[in-house]
Amino acid sequence: MVICAEEVEKARHRFAGRIHRTPVITCESIDKVAGCKVFMKCEHLQKTGSFKARGALNAVQKMKDEGPVKGVVRYLLLHCLYREETCARLAKELNYQVVEPFNNPDVICGQGTIGAEIVEQVPDADAVFLAVGGGGMASGITAYIAEVRPDIKVYLVEPEGKELTAYLTNGEITPERDVVDTVADGIRVLKVGEYCYPILKKSCTDKVITVSDDEIRAALKLIWTRTKQRVEPSAAVPLAGLLKVSPSELGVKKAVLLLCGGNVDLDFVP
Incomplete structure (x- = not known):
């Protein structure tokens, strides 16, 4: 099966009425800190508290x-x-x-429905910032946007230690481990799936941003205190990436951040 916009639209039709069309929110305080208009896609409000239901x-x-x-x-x-x-x-x-969690074409197309909603809800977006773990969500959204709205740039934000740019460039990882040591526990997996790899390599090799745990914590605090949305650390990774770069230098005036989940263990708040 080819992972494409047509298959993503089939997925939307397949689960119509059983998955939330999650809202997009804004926050002037975050706009000021980021230096551009920021739109946050609230997948933490999805059923199960995560995009993974799709x-x-x-x-x-x-x-x-x-x-x-x-x-x-x-x-x-x-x-x-x-x-x-x-x-x-x-x-x-x-x-x-x-059913594999990310390395499955049907799973990828299901996650890609987020991209379809983004282009409808924020039609004048310049860029989308996504946290990347196994790559199922990132590749689904990227595949859809690259086909339907190629003018929108997709940036992948990774935790330190993942080394995604080298992996997308060379196709090899040498460390003898399969996880990244990061506070963003939802994206700890080291390698992206084999179905995800070619999509991300084609569109995002030069659009990877690496953030530290301290930067993730700072972004998480900003979201919790300014938007009052209880998201998990992985959901703060896109904001951490946006705050690390200069939107004006990237030509970004309107950025969409995916708040991927809200499943927080309150006994462990980073």
């Missing part, structure tokens, strides 16, 4: 449309050892199907 629902619904589905198994904890092997074993034992 991809999972699209993948499962497509399976059901194609025939009976006894059940599905999916892993979410990206830092668990033997996660793929465990899922494969359970799927075989139970006769279930596996």
Whole structure:
């Protein structure tokens, strides 16, 4: 299956009425700090408190449309050892199907519906800033925007230690680890998925911004105190990236930031 705008629109139709069209909010205080007009897409208000409901629902619904589905198994904890092997074993034992969290074309197209909403809700946007972990959400949105609104730049914001630019350029990662040590625990996975890689390489190799944990914490504090939105650290990563660059030098007057989730463990507030 080709990951494209047509497949993203099919995903929208497939789960119509069961996924929220999340709002876009603004905040003058953040505009002043950032140096441009900032629009925040509130996927932390999505069902389950995360954008991930889109991809999972699209993948499962497509399976059901194609025939009976006894059940599905999916892993979410990206830092668990033997996660793929465990899922494969359970799927075989139970006769279930596996839905990977990001490296799955149907999941990617489901996440891409966020991009479709962004171009409708902020039609005059110059740029979109996305946190990147496994790359399912980032590649889905990027694929849609690159096809439908190629004038909008998509910037990927990563935590220190991910080294995404080198990976997109060279296609190799040498560290003997599979996670990044970061306060943004929702994007700790080191490598992007194989379906995500070519999309991000084509459109975003020169648009990667790296931020530190301190920069993520500062952005999180700004969102919590100025917008009163309780987002998770990963959702603050795009703002941290925007605050690190000069919007005027990038030619950005109106930026969209994706607040990807709001699942915060209040016993661990960074």
